Amino acid sequence: MTLRLGRHEFADDATLMMAIVNRTPDSFYDKGATWAEDKAFDRVTAVVEQGAAIVDIGGIKAAPGEFIDEAEEKRRVVSFVERVRAAYPGLVISVDTWRAPVGRAVCEAGADVLNDAWGGADPALVDVAAEFGAAIVCTHTGGATPRTRPFRIEYDDVVAAAIADTTAYAERAVAAGVDPRSVVIDPAHDFGKNTFHSLELTRRLGEMVATGWPVLVSLSNKDFVGESLDLPVGERLTGTLAATAISALAGARIYRVHEVVETRQVVDMVNTIAGRRLPQRAIRGLA
Amino acid sequence: MSRVVIVPSTLALLPEYASLDDPVADLRSVVVDAVGWLLEDGPATASTGSPAGQRIADHLLGPGGRAASASERSAGTSPNRLVVANGSATRTEKAPGHLDERAEAFDAAIGRALAAGDPAALRDIDLTLAAELWAMPDAGVLRDLATLVPPVSEVHVDYDDAPFGVQYWVVRWLCG
Numbered sequence: 087m088t089l090r091l092g093r094h095e096f097a098d099d100a101t102l103m104m105a106i107v108n109r110t111p112d113s114f115y116d117k118g119a120t121w122a123e124d125k126a127f128d129r130v131t132a133v134v135e136q137g138a139a140i141v142d143i144g145g146i147k148a149a150p151g152e153f154i155d156e157a158e159e160k161r162r163v164v165s166f167v168e169r170v171r172a173a174y175p176g177l178v179i180s181v182d183t184w185r186a187p188v189g190r191a192v193c194e195a196g197a198d199v200l201n202d203a204w205g206g207a208d209p210a211l212v213d214v215a216a217e218f219g220a221a222i223v224c225t226h227t228g229g230a231t232p233r234t235r236p237f238r239i240e241y242d243d244v245v246a247a248a249i250a251d252t253t254a255y256a257e258r259a260v261a262a263g264v265d266p267r268s269v270v271i272d273p274a275h276d277f278g279k280n281t282f283h284s285l286e287l288t289r290r291l292g293e294m295v296a297t298g299w300p301v302l303v304s305l306s307n308k309d310f311v312g313e314s315l316d317l318p319v320g321e322r323l324t325g326t327l328a329a330t331a332i333s334a335l336a337g338a339r340i341y342r343v344h345e346v347v348e349t350r351q352v353v354d355m356v357n358t359i360a361g362r363r364l365p366q367r368a369i370r371g372l373a
Numbered sequence: 374m375s376r377v378v379i380v381p382s383t384l385a386l387l388p389e390y391a392s393l394d395d396p397v398a399d400l401r402s403v404v405v406d407a408v409g410w411l412l413e414d415g416p417a418t419a420s421t422g423s424p425a426g427q428r429i430a431d432h433l434l435g436p437g438g439r440a441a442s443a444s445e446r447s448a449g450t451s452p453n454r455l456v457v458a459n460g461s462a463t464r465t466e467k468a469p470g471h472l473d474e475r476a477e478a479f480d481a482a483i484g485r486a487l488a489a490g491d492p493a494a495l496r497d498i499d500l501t502l503a504a505e506l507w508a509m510p511d512a513g514v515l516r517d518l519a520t521l522v523p524p525v526s527e528v529h530v531d532y533d534d535a536p537f538g539v540q541y542w543v544v545r546w547l548c549g
Contacts, residue, residue, distance in 0.1 A: 369396040372384040373462070373469060373537035 090267040092198020104140035105133035136346040144182035171196030186210035193218035204232040216263030224255035228278030284310035291336035304342035375452035381459035381541035417453035422510030458511035460540025468538020470507035480540040490525030
């Protein structure tokens with residue numbers, strides 16, 4: 087399906103890098119490296135140069151921690167979205183938020199995508215997306231409350247649950263007036279899931295792709311990678327890229343990442359092997 | 374008057390081997406223009422030395438109607454000709470056949486004959502040496518032009534280079 091992300095459209099076969107840009111002092115991977123606004127802006131500049139089509143700006147870390155109210159979340163992201171919008175008119179700006187009022191403020195500031203990482207915790211978020219012509223990412227969290235860790239959650243079939251919840255959310259978004267080309271689904275690895283759940287979702291991602299909704303995967307340096315390999319944050323890139331390769335083979339369209347260059351190479355290589363992408367420049371044995 | 378165009382037999386010209394960045398973009402542009410010039414004057418028959426060369430000819434001459442018909446080919450009545458052939462493949466250390474010091478002179482002799490519009494000189498191509506320089510079966514196709522092509526009255530050398538250690542020419546001859 088052709089993808090429309092706010093002001094921007096992408097061809098049916100396009101794969102997109104969504105670079106994570108944290109406006110937080112405490113996110114698990116970068117530990118506040120882009121907390122200062124200028125550092126975050128430098129990160130945007132760097133990932134654009136690396137080929138990211140999307141930046142995903144977040145003002146609250148996913149894990150439990152200090153309570154961040156709506157006003158503080160806005161302070162962290164709204165003016166920054168304005169600044170990025172002005173500097174990069176061709177860049178897709180996504181904001182990672184579950185709150186409709188924050189969604190409204192960032193859309194007014196120029197955001198193209200609302201990345202609802204907490205799976206519809208605020209039901210009014212779809213109305214904001216519809217009102218502003220923004221895209222929405224419909225994630226599966228198993229009903230988890232925002233910023234909570236999974237605790238003994240079990241599913242009869244985690245893939246079936248993820249498909250049921252994300253497609254229901256997608257249909258609710260369309261019913262609310264969101265353009266069907268602007269709806270993306272995300273199994274949300276680690277969110278409301280143990281490592282076995284995230285592994286199964288990776289292994290069976292093709293079932294989500296088969297729904298016809300474009301699939302986003304957010305795999306980067308997550309705990310399911312760390313637990314699979316018994317490696318701490320900072321040593322999970324190779325495992326992340328392995329999961330990326332499996333997801334690319336299954337047909338994922340958007341990759342939410344810390345490492346843009348490495349992910350782009352893996353996705354391109356897999357899609358070239360799969361026959362969905364031409365080699366960049368092949369002359370060996372042909373001259 | 375008739376027209377003859379010589380183009381290389383590199384598989385990179387075939388659409389099934391396309392890349393995102395065309396490794397033979399300059400060559401392809403010249404080839405397409407030369408074949409366009411050839412077909413301006415009506416259908417053309419192909420001289421090729423291999424099934425791959427024939428596929429390249431079929432691709433360049435286009436689907437039915439643009440190439441010479443089978444009956445024209447068998448009767449040899451089509452005056453225009455697309456020749457799909459290149460020189461050695463041993464011009465550099467990175468060449469498919471590695472470096473052979475004899476390749477440059479071998480290619481130069483053929484290049485002079487093509488640039489002079491002198492098909493008779495192609496009769497002198499040494500096919501044994503050609504095989505050692507990875508130039509067969511194309512060199513045989515070039516040698517056969519000595520008997521197939523009437524006297525040449527005008528020559529355009531559009532391409533003469535060995536970008537991958539393989540000698541390519543794109544040459545247009547106006548004959549008669």
